Amino acid sequence: MTDILDRPASTNSDGRAEPLLRVSHLTKYYGHVAGCLDISFEMRPGEVLGIVGESGSGKTTLLNCISGKLAPTSGSIAFNSRRHGLVDIYDLSEPDRRRMQREDWGFVHQNPRDGLRMRVSGGANVAEPLMNLGRRHYGDMRQATMDWLSRVELDLGRVDDKPRNFSGGMQQRIQIARNLIHNPRLVFMDEPTGGLDVSVQARLLDLLRELVRDLGLAAIIVTHDMAVARLMADRLMVMKGGHVVETGLADQVLDDPQHPYTQLLVSSVLQI
Amino acid sequence: MTATEAYSRPNAAPEDRYYTYAYLDEQTKRMIRRAILKALAIPGYQVPFGSREMPVPYGWGTGGIQLTAAIIGPEDVYKCIDQGADDTTNAVSIRRFFATVADVATTEDTGEATIIQSRHRIPEQPLADGQIMVFQVPQPEPLRGLEPRETETRAMHAYGEYGLQYVSLYENISAYGRIAATAGYPVMIDERYLMSPSPIPKFDNPKMHMNPAILLFGAGREKRIYAVPPFTRVRSLDFEDYPFETQSWDEVCALCGANDSYLDEVVLDDQGQHMFVCSDSHYCADRRAKGHAGPMAGHALAHIETEIAAEEA
Numbered sequence: 001m002t003d004i005l006d007r008p009a010s011t012n013s014d015g016r017a018e019p020l021l022r023v024s025h026l027t028k029y030y031g032h033v034a035g036c037l038d039i040s041f042e043m044r045p046g047e048v049l050g051i052v053g054e055s056g057s058g059k060t061t062l063l064n065c066i067s068g069k070l071a072p073t074s075g076s077i078a079f080n081s082r083r084h085g086l087v088d089i090y091d092l093s094e095p096d097r098r099r100m101q102r103e104d105w106g107f108v109h110q111n112p113r114d115g116l117r118m119r120v121s122g123g124a125n126v127a128e129p130l131m132n133l134g135r136r137h138y139g140d141m142r143q144a145t146m147d148w149l150s151r152v153e154l155d156l157g158r159v160d161d162k163p164r165n166f167s168g169g170m171q172q173r174i175q176i177a178r179n180l181i182h183n184p185r186l187v188f189m190d191e192p193t194g195g196l197d198v199s200v201q202a203r204l205l206d207l208l209r210e211l212v213r214d215l216g217l218a219a220i221i222v223t224h225d226m227a228v229a230r231l232m233a234d235r236l237m238v239m240k241g242g243h244v245v246e247t248g249l250a251d252q253v254l255d256d257p258q259h260p261y262t263q264l265l266v267s268s269v270l271q272i
Numbered sequence: 273m274t275a276t277e278a279y280s281r282p283n284a285a286p287e288d289r290y291y292t293y294a295y296l297d298e299q300t301k302r303m304i305r306r307a308i309l310k311a312l313a314i315p316g317y318q319v320p321f322g323s324r325e326m327p328v329p330y331g332w333g334t335g336g337i338q339l340t341a342a343i344i345g346p347e348d349v350y351k352c353i354d355q356g357a358d359d360t361t362n363a364v365s366i367r368r369f370f371a372t373v374a375d376v377a378t379t380e381d382t383g384e385a386t387i388i389q390s391r392h393r394i395p396e397q398p399l400a401d402g403q404i405m406v407f408q409v410p411q412p413e414p415l416r417g418l419e420p421r422e423t424e425t426r427a428m429h430a431y432g433e434y435g436l437q438y439v440s441l442y443e444n445i446s447a448y449g450r451i452a453a454t455a456g457y458p459v460m461i462d463e464r465y466l467m468s469p470s471p472i473p474k475f476d477n478p479k480m481h482m483n484p485a486i487l488l489f490g491a492g493r494e495k496r497i498y499a500v501p502p503f504t505r506v507r508s509l510d511f512e513d514y515p516f517e518t519q520s521w522d523e524v525c526a527l528c529g530a531n532d533s534y535l536d537e538v539v540l541d542d543q544g545q546h547m548f549v550c551s552d553s554h555y556c557a558d559r560r561a562k563g564h565a566g567p568m569a570g571h572a573l574a575h576i577e578t579e580i581a582a583e584e585a
Binding site (some may be wrong): 094095098099102117119120121123124127128131132133134136137138139141142159160 | 427514
């Protein structure tokens with residue numbers, strides 16, 4: 001098992017890395033209501049993609065489809081997993097897909113309560129992905145948990161406290177540690193700093209950016225906060241009404257928005 | 273026909289006696305037997321069944337009573353224990369229930385019984401080929417405390433994703449420095465299905481491994497039946513650096529001197545005096561009848577116990 005997970009990403013014959021994720025013509029309807037329409041893009045290892053747009057623009061639908069939680073109406077989502085190579089995730093059998101999600105992915109929810117088990121301690125929450133991958137040595141897992149808690153700058157003395165006894169920002173740090181401890185290839189983040197106050201948000205973003213760069217992680221960050229998008233993302237996709245209206249390098253999109261909606265979005269950011 | 277006659281007809285003609293024999297109607301027993309066969313075919317898998325309303329509340333052993341009612345026959349010898357003891361209220365009531373509705377012989381002797389219904393314990397005396405243990409289970413889903421969604425736990429069983437169960441053991445070690453869980457300790461059945469062995473102490477877990485008897489588990493409220501067929505591998509979960517251990521005591525049984533049985537602590541007065549006695553009442557009585565004596569065997573009240581033991585022997 002370990003040997004498969006240690007295998008580097010497969011490459012093309014010309015030596016370029018294969019895409020990590022390839023989304024083609026992804027469409028999701030809820031009955032007659034469109035969630036997202038005809039979305040295509042590719043991601044390379046180590047790339048951070050920001051998806052921005054207002055509420056109801058289809059960001060979360062898109063994220064849920066890509067992360068295997070919601071089957072799309074049409075289109076395909078191919079992910080380059082360590083175990084299966086580049087395959088459509090909905091072509092995999094359910095146990096294979098679930099295993100791929102455990103091994104290769106992390107998912108940071110906006111509300112830590114959705115991403116953490118509130119009835120077990122912070123430490124056990126962080127160690128759970130290791131147990132899910134078949135690790136059965138308590139001492140080793142404990143050590144890894146401690147390492148990660150210090151990486152996300154949490155007080156090690158509180159490792160056995162329940163998540164409810166931590167503040168919102170600390171809960172989010174636990175969630176981040178839990179989603180990075182098993183060395184994923186792709187991390188999904190749904191408004192990772194939503195609901196936190198501004199100073200906590202700033203520290204958390206700083207931390208996230210550092211971790212993502214250090215680990216060379218690929219990440220998809222869904223946010224409606226332009227500042228988060230600018231700070232974290234290499235590339236931006238702007239969504240409106242289920243469509244991608246503009247895409248490009250983050251700085252380019254934010255500094256020189258082309259589409260009227262993007263212009264509106266960028267100009268709506270409050271200045272102090 | 274009076275209500276009493278309907279349930280207890282020791283002298284009725286055989287065809288009358290077998291119709292709605294043992295409280296449940298024939299269709300219900302048939303349904304439960306099918307569930308039992310499926311459970312035996314897939315060791316450790318929780319088979320849903322249409323649990324009936326019983327004349328006792330959920331939580332008092334409705335699952336076990338339905339299992340027993342479905343498998344019992346007039347030739348069976350029935351034993352029922354609660355916390356290891358034959359003489360506690362629940363055990364006496366359920367035993368009397370089956371003596372009435374199924375017209376069977378009852379016993380306290382583990383070796384003599386063909387069906388042993390239990391909550392909390394597996395008898396100390398090793399079970400034999402041909403015996404059936406029936407367990408009353410409050411919560412059949414070992415993962416429930418960690419994962420509240422039934423759809424999710426079913427998927428986890430189907431795909432053998434049992435990493436989550438280790439989270440509870442991890443919690444134990446980080447809180448207490450050892451795996452402190454004592455009852456309902458999760459087990460792997462034949463290296464495939466994770467199973468909750470009902471609230472038996474983990475002391476009894478090793479007894480299930482390669483056991484010659486049939487072990488049936490019934491959860492009335494949760495409407496699940498599962499089973500461990502004879503000679504099935506049963507492994508208690510543990511970590512590489514924290515291996516599975518059973519409870520042990522520094523004391524021996526105060527009455528019979530046994531050092532190999534599961535002991536209950538009994539508080540004797542308000543000054544902190546206490547004694548340890550075998551939880552398995554038949555095992556203890558049997559040993560005393562054979563002349564074994566514990567440190568408190570000569571107690572002022574002990575002669576009552578000795579007399580009872582002698583009468584039974």
